[in-house]
Amino acid sequence: MDEYLSYLARPADIGGRQAKNRLSTLPMEANDSEPDGSPSEITIERYRRLSAGGWGVVYVEALASCERGRCRPRQLMLSKRNLDSFKRLSDAIRAASDTPPFIIYQINHGGRYALRPLVSYHSEILDPTWDMPEGGATASTAELDEAADATAETVKLCASAGADAADLKCCHGYLAAELFRPSNNRDDKYGGSLENRLRFMDALISAGAEAARDDGLIFGSRISIQEKFPGGIGSSGPDGTAFDFSGVAPLLERLKAAGAAFVCETMGVPYYNPETTRPQAGRPGLETALAEHHGMAGWVKSFNPAFAVIGAGYTSLKAGCVERAAKNIIAGDVDIIGFGRQSFADPDTAVKLLSGDAARVKWCAACGKNNCSTLLRAKAPAGCVVHDRAYRAELKKIQRGK
Ligand SMILES: Cc1cc2nc3c(=O)[nH]c(=O)nc-3n(C[C@H](O)[C@H](O)[C@H](O)COP(=O)(O)O)c2cc1C
Numbered sequence: 001m002d003e004y005l006s007y008l009a010r011p012a013d014i015g016g017r018q019a020k021n022r023l024s025t026l027p028m029e030a031n032d033s034e035p036d037g038s039p040s041e042i043t044i045e046r047y048r049r050l051s052a053g054g055w056g057v058v059y060v061e062a063l064a065s066c067e068r069g070r071c072r073p074r075q076l077m078l079s080k081r082n083l084d085s086f087k088r089l090s091d092a093i094r095a096a097s098d099t100p101p102f103i104i105y106q107i108n109h110g111g112r113y114a115l116r117p118l119v120s121y122h123s124e125i126l127d128p129t130w131d132m133p134e135g136g137a138t139a140s141t142a143e144l145d146e147a148a149d150a151t152a153e154t155v156k157l158c159a160s161a162g163a164d165a166a167d168l169k170c171c172h173g174y175l176a177a178e179l180f181r182p183s184n185n186r187d188d189k190y191g192g193s194l195e196n197r198l199r200f201m202d203a204l205i206s207a208g209a210e211a212a213r214d215d216g217l218i219f220g221s222r223i224s225i226q227e228k229f230p231g232g233i234g235s236s237g238p239d240g241t242a243f244d245f246s247g248v249a250p251l252l253e254r255l256k257a258a259g260a261a262f263v264c265e266t267m268g269v270p271y272y273n274p275e276t277t278r279p280q281a282g283r284p285g286l287e288t289a290l291a292e293h294h295g296m297a298g299w300v301k302s303f304n305p306a307f308a309v310i311g312a313g314y315t316s317l318k319a320g321c322v323e324r325a326a327k328n329i330i331a332g333d334v335d336i337i338g339f340g341r342q343s344f345a346d347p348d349t350a351v352k353l354l355s356g357d358a359a360r361v362k363w364c365a366a367c368g369k370n371n372c373s374t375l376l377r378a379k380a381p382a383g384c385v386v387h388d389r390a391y392r393a394e395l396k397k398i399q400r401g402k
Contacts (some may be wrong), residue, residue, distance in 0.1 A: 001356065002067060002356070003004070003216075004322050004323050004325075005160045005262045005326070005353065007224070007329045007330065008023055008326060008337065008356050009021050009022070009327075010310060011056070012056065012309040013308060014102055014164075014262050014263075015219075015220075016110070016262050017055045017102060017218060018102070019102040019336065020101070020102075020290065021054070021055075021350065022325070022329065022337055023054070023057075023353070024057035024310055024338045024342075025050055025055050025058055025059050025339060025343040025355075026338040026339060026340035027060065027061040027106040027167070027222070028061050028338075028340050029071075029072065029075060030061060030376075031060045031072040031073070031075055031375075031379060031382055032074055034074075034076060036065065036077070036082055037063075037070070037075070037076055037188070038076075038082040038086070039085055039089040040074075040087065043076065043089065043093045044088065046093065047093050048093065048345040049096075049110075049294075050101075050177075050343060050347045051093045051094070052351075053215060053346075053348040053350055053351050054097070054350035055101050055350040057102045057103075057252065057310070057336060058093055058101040058103050058106060058229035059103070059104045059106065059167070059264070059310075060089075060103065061345070062075065062076075062106050062107075062108040063077060063106060063108065063109065063154070064076065064077040065107055065109050065147075065151035065153070066079070066109070066150035066151070068114060068118060068146075068147065069118075069150065069175065070110060070114060070115055071114050071115060071174075073187075073379055075367055078105070078154050078158075079154065079157070080157065083157060083161055085161055086157075086161035086162065087160075087161055087162045088128045089162070090161060092394065094162075098323040102164050103162070103321060103330050104166070104167050104220075105163040105165070106166075106167040106169050107151060107154050107166055107167065107204070108151075108169060108174050109147050109174060109176065110175065111147075111175030111179075112126065112173070113271060117125070118139045119138050119141050120138060120144070120175070120178050120179055120184060120186060120190065121138055121178075121184055122187050123183065123192060123231075126173065126269065126271070126272060128179075129168065129173075129272045131267060133317060138186070141189060144179075144200065147175060148200050149201075149203070150361065151203070151204055151207075152203045152207035153205040155204055155208055155211060155212065155219070156211045156215075159216060159219055160265060163217070164210070164218055165218035165219060165220060165261070165262070166208060166220075167219075167222050168205060168207075168220070169222045171223055171224035171266045172266065172268070172277065173233060173270075173271055174201065175319050176200050176201050176211055177224055177233060177395065179199070180197050180233055180251060181232055181233050182197070182231050182236070182237050182238050182240060183231025183238045185238065185392050191199070195237045195268050197252065198250065198251065201221075201254070202254065203294075203318060203324045205219075205260070207262065208258065209258040212259060216260045217291070218262070219224075219252075220255070220261050220263055220308070221255055221260060221262075221263055222263075222267050223251065223264070223265035223389070224267055224269065224294040225248055225265055225266070225268055225299070226248070226269070227273075227276075228267065228273055228276050229241075229269075229273070233247060233248055234248045238348075239294060242327075245299070249303065252300065255307075256304045260307070261299050261307070262307055262308040262309070263307045263308075263309055264309075264310040264312070264338065265293065265296050265297040265309060265312055266312050267296060274373070276289065278316075279293065280366050281316040281318065282366060286316060288314070289313065290313045290317070292314060293311065293312055293313030294333060294334070297312075297328070297334045298332075298333030298334065299332055301332060301334065301380070303334055308336060310334075310337075311334035311336070312340065313347075314342070315340055315342040315366075316366060316380055317365075318363040319361070321337070321339075321342075322358070325337040339371060342364045345362055345364040345386065345387050346362040346384075346387065348361075362387045365387050367385060370389075371386075372385065373383060374395065374398065375391060375395060375398070378398045380394045380395075380397070380398060381394060
């Protein structure tokens, strides 16, 4: 086996359990659930294919924690009522491979990006990024209490649903991330001081720690380490612009103290600065964006070497991803290499790469303005429009205005 590839083929430890190799899907919402949020046959088939595709980690997309936190009409939603349907999903993932992947469920509350927006505070930067009522009411303390309780309860369901791990999502501008941001100027217990801004995440971290103790659940968090706008996560204060470690370190400190096993690196708020979250092949500035992603992962790793760090920013490298990933692993900057759009483009990427069949990988074409995300924004089922005819047809429907 090629030397670089051999680094990706090695198992990785996540909280004492093993992922069979270093290749992970990244969570990719596809808006194809049953109306009640249960996985549909299409959802199950998507994940079955990823498992058969040889990934060491199958990272299940954002699962809404409650109806109020749902961002798309067919976003998956996990609750006590449909727990069995998620057990079937986990079973299907395991059954699709002789050496099953490590399974992570990502738990989310959509906040301002939910179908019925729950806006924590108004922001000149973010308010124009979504179709929400201008100057509308901000969430009451009781609404945030309810959202925190629902999300914490959903975290506690993950082990019974068959996941190895839960991701306490704190990224991309959704509720937990919005509240943690230094510019959150609410004047109740969810805003202002660091203590208050972390109250929502604290509830999720406590739930993760409880489920770890009672059910053996592993937990971690996907974090926008740097949002890249004034007062965003990773800035020094409400108006801070430059990246400042102190803007994100307190969250990592709490995760570490509670026994979290992994952190998945991401950046930005895709509704505001999409190319920060999804570096785009062929665009000027690509190398800078990649250096930032990979540098952020390295920073998290050096903050706590015991975290299994899942990195992003590899899809846009196409065939060059293997060498870059191996170099980052060798440098100790990352443990597991995550692929978002590439896992849509070719669910068999991992097995093809690891069997030395890179020539047959169908690479993400970084088409248009990322047509998979165009589908999602239009609330259509999302997938790869270049390599899968069904999603191409969905895109055409949108383009025809249907
Ligand atoms: C259609 C689509 C859906 C996504 N859904 C999620 C999601 O559910 N949770 C999440 O954390 N990130 C989500 N992302 C972001 C990806 O996980 C990933 O961070 C991003 O695409 C950059 O990685 P890549 O360059 O490998 O694609 C989504 C991105 C796209 C394009």
